[in-house]
Amino acid sequence: ETGVTQTPRHLVMGMTNKKSLKCEQHLGHNAMYWYKQSAKKPLELMFVYNFKEQTENNSVPSRFSPECPNSSHLFLHLHTLQPEDSALYLCASSQDRIEGFNYGYTFGSGTRLTVV
Amino acid sequence: AQSVTQPDIHITVSEGASLELRCNYSYGATPYLFWYVQSPGQGLQLLLKYFSGDTLVQGIKGFEAEFKRSQSSFNLRKPSVHWSDAAEYFCAVFSGGYNKLIFGAGTRLAVHP
Numbered sequence: 001e002t003g004v005t006q007t008p009r010h011l012v013m014g015m016t017n018k019k020s021l022k023c024e025q026h027l028g029h030n031a032m033y034w035y036k037q038s039a040k041k042p043l044e045l046m047f048v049y050n051f052k053e054q055t056e057n058n059s060v061p062s063r064f065s066p067e068c069p070n071s072s073h074l075f076l077h078l079h080t081l082q083p084e085d086s087a088l089y090l091c092a093s094s095q096d097r098i099e100g101f102n103y104g105y106t107f108g109s110g111t112r113l114t115v116v
Numbered sequence: 117a118q119s120v121t122q123p124d125i126h127i128t129v130s131e132g133a134s135l136e137l138r139c140n141y142s143y144g145a146t147p148y149l150f151w152y153v154q155s156p157g158q159g160l161q162l163l164l165k166y167f168s169g170d171t172l173v174q175g176i177k178g179f180e181a182e183f184k185r186s187q188s189s190f191n192l193r194k195p196s197v198h199w200s201d202a203a204e205y206f207c208a209v210f211s212g213g214y215n216k217l218i219f220g221a222g223t224r225l226a227v228h229p
Binding site: 004006040041042043045048056090092103104105106107108109110 | 120125150152157158159160161162165206216217218219220221222
């Protein structure tokens with residue numbers, strides 16, 4: 001257990017469903033990140049939150065909607081996904097954007113998403 | 117644009133053999149480099165990092181990496197591999213200007229008994 005908890009671990013959803021991924025950390029970190037990990041591709045940064053403010057959206061389709069209600073929780077709301085969205089979604093956190101630079105990130109174990 | 121290349125997608129070594137995983141980066145300024153490991157079904161765990169100073173950095177689990185500016189490389193090494201080292205390894209560079217970690221595509225390591 002790294003201190004970053006992601007639920008659910010596995011999710012299968014239809015293209016018309018709406019679901020949410022949850023990430024929780026109690027490390028006292030103030031920056032949180034969503035990454036997408038697809039087979040044979042580098043990890044893709046999706047969203048960045050620093051002190052609950054979204055500071056980066058890497059041209060992610062609107063069918064992915066992040067939410068950060070407080071510094072400990074991060075959600076990724078999913079709707080009308082496509083099969084190519086099937087991937088491992090990883091959440092990470094760091095003290096803040098600058099300390100992430102100094103110490104790296106702490107990653108959760110990910111949610112394996114399959115869109116059918 | 118900043119990028120990280122890991123030339124080897126898969127590597128297989130025998131237990132007890134030495135290991136070197138290659139990483140090349142493209143970054144204009146002094147890079148801040150990381151190696152992460154991902155075991156099956158797990159998230160990424162930080163192995164080691166390089167910021168400045170000694171170009172040979174030591175990490176956890178007996179790993180080390182050497183920064184070579186002239187070759188734009190940051191290769192990961194271990195003198196004697198254990199079966200538990202079988203995992204996927206990711207090299208990353210911190211893009212200070214963009215304040216984010218950029219990852220390579222990863223190298224999957226298999227260890228034969």
